Amino acid sequence: MFRNFKTVSRVLFGRGSFIKMEEILREQRKAETDFAVFVVDDVFRGRPLQDRIPVAETDFLLWVNVDEEPTTDYVDALTDQIRRFNDALPCAVVGIGGGSTLDLAKAVSLMRTNPQSAADYQGWDLIQFPAVYHVGVPTLSGTGAEVSRTTVLIGPKRKLGINSDHTVFDQILLDPDLIASAPAPQRFYTGMDCYIHCVESLSGTYLNAFSRAYGEKALDLCREVFLAPDADADEKLMMASYFGGMSIVYSQVGVCHALSYGLSFVLGIHHGIGNCIVFNQLEAFYPEGVAEFRRMMDANGVILPEHRVSGVPADQLEKMIDVALTLDPLWENALGKDWKEVMTRERIRELYQRM
Ligand code: NAD
Ligand code: ZN
Numbered sequence: 001m002f003r004n005f006k007t008v009s010r011v012l013f014g015r016g017s018f019i020k021m022e023e024i025l026r027e028q029r030k031a032e033t034d035f036a037v038f039v040v041d042d043v044f045r046g047r048p049l050q051d052r053i054p055v056a057e058t059d060f061l062l063w064v065n066v067d068e069e070p071t072t073d074y075v076d077a078l079t080d081q082i083r084r085f086n087d088a089l090p091c092a093v094v095g096i097g098g099g100s101t102l103d104l105a106k107a108v109s110l111m112r113t114n115p116q117s118a119a120d121y122q123g124w125d126l127i128q129f130p131a132v133y134h135v136g137v138p139t140l141s142g143t144g145a146e147v148s149r150t151t152v153l154i155g156p157k158r159k160l161g162i163n164s165d166h167t168v169f170d171q172i173l174l175d176p177d178l179i180a181s182a183p184a185p186q187r188f189y190t191g192m193d194c195y196i197h198c199v200e201s202l203s204g205t206y207l208n209a210f211s212r213a214y215g216e217k218a219l220d221l222c223r224e225v226f227l228a229p230d231a232d233a234d235e236k237l238m239m240a241s242y243f244g245g246m247s248i249v250y251s252q253v254g255v256c257h258a259l260s261y262g263l264s265f266v267l268g269i270h271h272g273i274g275n276c277i278v279f280n281q282l283e284a285f286y287p288e289g290v291a292e293f294r295r296m297m298d299a300n301g302v303i304l305p306e307h308r309v310s311g312v313p314a315d316q317l318e319k320m321i322d323v324a325l326t327l328d329p330l331w332e333n334a335l336g337k338d339w340k341e342v343m344t345r346e347r348i349r350e351l352y353q354r355m
Contacts, residue, residue: 005249006165008147008172015235018137018175022054025092028133034091035059037082039105041066041097041139049178053096060085066100069264069271072119072155075104079111089113093134098190099143099271102136106151106167109134118162119155127164136169139178141237142190142272144197144245146172152271158323159265174242176234188226188302189272191237192293194244195222196275199289200254201247204333208250215247226296254334255285258327259351262320269308276304281354285334309355321348
């Protein structure tokens with residue numbers, strides 16, 4: 001199977017590089033009326049980063065809240081807000097935040113040029129028109145959202161990405177200074193998203209030399225960051241996230257992500273922590289990865305919440321199983337073409353009940 005995938009066009013990396021944002025946008029501002037939209041995680045409201053965002057007079061600073069993971073309704077509402085601010089197309093959309101905010105920025109840049117609701121584009125290659133030029137600036141590292149061709153959204157029926165070449169950022173700016181303020185547990189959970197991407201990619205049936213090259217490097221960087229951190233840990237974590245994301249563009253994630261999608265759809269558990277809760281129960285599938293993950297938890301003083309699923313009503317549990325079972329490529333990558341013989345509803349139910 002060949003893939004001719006799109007990658008991010010331009011990458012700026014380095015501590016302090018956020019200062020270059022103004023210059024990057026200057027290239028996009030052609031007419032005096034041109035305006036940029038900054039889609040910024042509201043955790044930064046009133047924090048020093050706010051004053052460093054180069055908001056010009058014509059621009060729109062759009063604070064977004066990611067207490068809940070992004071939904072298609074939220075994307076539609078934000079797109080309307082942008083349209084009401086100025087009905088013309090923005091010259092740029094800039095997302096500043098963690099994976100959720102980067103996904104919101106990707107989604108509104110697509111929705112500003114595509115006529116339907118975001119929910120209508122959940123799936124593969126349904127986007128018709130190129131997005132507004134969009135820039136991603138991560139403030140948390142691990143999801144790989146900065147490099148991926150998807151924006152993961154919770155829609156009316158399921159949690160599924162808008163997967164398209166047009167989703168990919170035109171520019172990313174990776175400034176390790178920006179992830180320094182992340183609370184330690186959140187940094188760990190999001191960092192483990194990257195670790196798990198690598199484990200699932202490297203042990204999957206879709207693996208090839210391209211994915212292995214990126215995955216192995218990202219895995220090594222995660223080990224350095226979470227088992228033997230030094231002064232460059234933030235730089236390393238940013239690159240791990242980027243490489244981990246590159247690894248899965250040509251392979252896939254696996255069992256952990258399939259189950260974790262069910263968890264977040266039904267119980268609203270965020271992706272990073274949800275992955276950790278699931279991965280901790282997957283020794284049967286990833287024995288070495290789970291053992292190392294537990295060493296990383298110990299080294300970072302992380303204690304996972306327990307019994308998040310064991311008491312949920314039966315109908316919710318069945319819905320979780322339904323969501324997990326829709327993710328065929330993830331199961332096939334993890335368990336091969338005959339995965340349905342191995343991964344029955346009963347097996348999934350039994351795994352969920354341990355969480
Ligand atoms: P997040 O963006 O959901 O943020 C988690 C929390 O950290 C939020 O409360 C946020 O306000 C806060 N935060 C972010 N940066 C901070 C900083 N520097 N200082 C202080 N607080 C900060 O977390 P995430 O784990 O990066 O992203 C998870 C989301 O990414 C999920 O919605 C998931 O579906 C999505 N995701 C997308 C892809 C993709 O390829 N598009 C891949 C994996 C996950
Ligand atoms: Zn993930």
